[in-house]
Amino acid sequence: MKTTLLTPETDENAVKTAAELIRAGEVVGMPTEPVYGLAANALNGEAVKNIFLAKGRPQDNPLIGHIADFEQIYDLCPAVPPQAKQLAEAFWPGPLTMIVPKGDCIPDEVSCGLDTVGIRLPSHPMARALIRVSGVPLAAPSANTSGRPSTTTAAHVMHDMDGKIAAVLDGGACGVGVESTVITLALERPRLLRPGGITLEQLRSVLGEVDVDRALYEKIGDDVKVSAPGMKYRHYAPKAPVTVVRGNPQDTAKYIAERIGDATGVLCFDEYKNMFPNCIVECFGSRDDLGAQAREVFDRLRAFDDTEVTQIWAQCPSDEGLGLAVANRIKKAAGFSVIEI
Ligand code: AMP
Numbered sequence: 001m002k003t004t005l006l007t008p009e010t011d012e013n014a015v016k017t018a019a020e021l022i023r024a025g026e027v028v029g030m031p032t033e034p035v036y037g038l039a040a041n042a043l044n045g046e047a048v049k050n051i052f053l054a055k056g057r058p059q060d061n062p063l064i065g066h067i068a069d070f071e072q073i074y075d076l077c078p079a080v081p082p083q084a085k086q087l088a089e090a091f092w093p094g095p096l097t098m099i100v101p102k103g104d105c106i107p108d109e110v111s112c113g114l115d116t117v118g119i120r121l122p123s124h125p126m127a128r129a130l131i132r133v134s135g136v137p138l139a140a141p142s143a144n145t146s147g148r149p150s151t152t153t154a155a156h157v158m159h160d161m162d163g164k165i166a167a168v169l170d171g172g173a174c175g176v177g178v179e180s181t182v183i184t185l186a187l188e189r190p191r192l193l194r195p196g197g198i199t200l201e202q203l204r205s206v207l208g209e210v211d212v213d214r215a216l217y218e219k220i221g222d223d224v225k226v227s228a229p230g231m232k233y234r235h236y237a238p239k240a241p242v243t244v245v246r247g248n249p250q251d252t253a254k255y256i257a258e259r260i261g262d263a264t265g266v267l268c269f270d271e272y273k274n275m276f277p278n279c280i281v282e283c284f285g286s287r288d289d290l291g292a293q294a295r296e297v298f299d300r301l302r303a304f305d306d307t308e309v310t311q312i313w314a315q316c317p318s319d320e321g322l323g324l325a326v327a328n329r330i331k332k333a334a335g336f337s338v339i340e341i
């Protein structure tokens, strides 16, 4: 299959063409504010199957349904919990996915047989235009090959998906850079399943208590039943193995500098770039600039795959604010191989 790059800057029909492809049951790469998504008609099980094929996504890992207006949630979830309305008022449109009871119109291919569905109202104007012009909600996971770092530019999507999907809609680089926060409202108490652009602190400011799933902090064994099936899989990993060193940034930089060997890659904060001679160094933002770290982290992890490195050391922010999401992606990229100093 030929994958067409649709560029709204030069092609005024780009969104319309993408919407026609969606209506015809095809899969289209779509820019959203957290990361690019692989979108198909969420009400068409056969179309959704093609997302799983293109990504090589495990069959038990459900997809997020994207809507363009809050009222659309009632089509997908007839019994909207009151907390969903509170959260929507505070954070939608934006990078927050809510897991709620699922309506009958959602095919099993989206929910993977669960009785819940993840729903999000994105703020990216091109994503919302595509949903509106398509006239259907869009099921969309991150637009990377399963297991690899997520995609934050159209070029990343083309790299992973060329020949596997009908088109990619180019919306430039994503503004947030890490995937949406996922919170479930389907358990007794709200629980954070994946940290993202909306922080735990922000969620608690609206809901009061929010539990945090243990999968954020530790590797989950195959035999354990997890709340978000995606949490048990290896994620975000470059080809070379990653080891994360956590602690005061000056100390972690020194720790890494003392241990570098041949063909070593280092993912570090901008300030420490010069401490690693003879290494492939990828900087992902200043130590205190969590927004830059979130925007850069996947692009920098991907960059190691164009090099000959055989091991990667990584610095990592602490867990406050957006740092929880950035640290979670780096720890997952490392398969939770983490040294605390
Ligand atoms: P992705 O879109 O690839 O970033 O992944 C979506 C994430 O949301 C995965 O971790 C899924 O397991 C999770 N998710 C989607 N739908 C549900 C659901 N109904 N219940 C729990 N987790 C879900």
Ligand code: MG
Pocket: 141, 142, 150, 179
């Ligand atoms: Mg993903």
